[in-house]
Amino acid sequence: MLKIKDLKKNYGDFFLDCSLEVNRGQITGLIGQNGSGKSTTFKSILGLVYPNGGNITVFGKDYHYLTTKEKENIGVVLSDSGFSGYLRIKDIVPVLDNMYRTFDKSYFLEQVQKFQLPLNKQIKDFSTGMKAKLKVLVAISHDAKLLILDEPTAGLDVVARDELLEMLREFMEKDENRSILISSHISSDLESICDDLYMIHNGKIVFHEDTDVLLSDYGLLKVDEDQYHEIDKQYILRVKKEPFGYSCLTNQKQFYIENYPKITIEKGTIDEVITMMIRGLQK
Known part of the structure; x- marks a missing residue:
């Protein structure tokens, strides 16, 4: 559906060098700190x-050569863009109806009502959650096959985030050929919805794993000095010194459970993996 190979972009001291792939029928997450390169990657897609190098293919074609009709199959939410605050939803409906040949006006208005978005209120007077829901709703209301969502849940409370993520789940359930690339620094959002995760740090992809594998196989070993020197380190990915000894990130948690029953082993969460991959040292 989407493939990025050796994408390069320079901004002064910042250098992006990124490769990733979004498969048909899957939701792929891109996680990383603010300023790590997520938005630059999305805007390049x-x-x-304009990238300084690399290749981007969408629907099997170089993205430069996508037709207008093919571009209509992409739904987009960018963190720093949106509609003029002086427009109302009833103003943008005819715009969308003319912009997209596949715009589903009935579905759009049903969802507007479901999420209690006011038709006659200027968007500048919407809450943060209402603005976010409107942007995602626009992206999914024209039968898009690929969604590009940059931080769609940023600034939302727990309830608003859950409603937005449910909207995306329903979008995927309706057509097995759809795909989503979504970025966020809120790991719990991606943990609950993504099939696989890429982690970007300082412009480079430093980690890629299926979400199920991450949650089942990754773990943190909490060991003292003696335990650290005794354990088999072949499955240790990162090590971080702690007051009690060491935290060790592994992708083979079961190996250490079976072979070192006396050491403390915690389940690996996305937040912990991010922290260890960024702050931990390679063994």
């Missing part, structure tokens, strides 16, 4: 910034 959409042709909003």
Whole structure:
């Protein structure tokens, strides 16, 4: 559905060098700190910034050569863009109806009512959650096959985030050929919805794993000095010194459970993996 190979972009001291792939029928997450390169990657996919190198293919074609009709199959939410605050939803409906040949006006208005978005209120007076829901709703209301969502849940409370993520789940359930690339620094959002995760740090992809594998196989070993020197380190990915000894990130948690029953082993969460991959040292 989407493939990025050796994408390069320079901004002064910042250098992006990124490769990733979004498969048909899957939701792929891109996680990383603010300023790590997520938005630059998304804008490069959409042709909003010009890369210094690399290849981007969408629907099997170089993205430069997508037809207007093919571009209509992409739904987009960018963290720093949106509609004019002086427009109302009833103003943008005819715009969308003319912009997209596949715009589903009935579905759009049903969802507007479901999420209690006011038709006659200027968007500038919407809450943060209402604005976010509107942007995602626009992206999914024209039968898009690929969604590009940059931080769609940023600034939302727990309830608003859950409603938005449920909207995305329903979008995927309706058509097995759809795909989503979504970025967020809220790990719990991606943990609950993504099939696989890429982690970007300082412009480089430093980690890629299926979400199920991450949650089942990854773990943190909490060991003292003696235990650290005794354990088999062949499955240790990162090590971080702690007051009690060491935290060790592994992708073979079961190996250490079976062979070292006396050491403390905690389940690996996305937050912990992010922290260890960024702050931990290679063994």
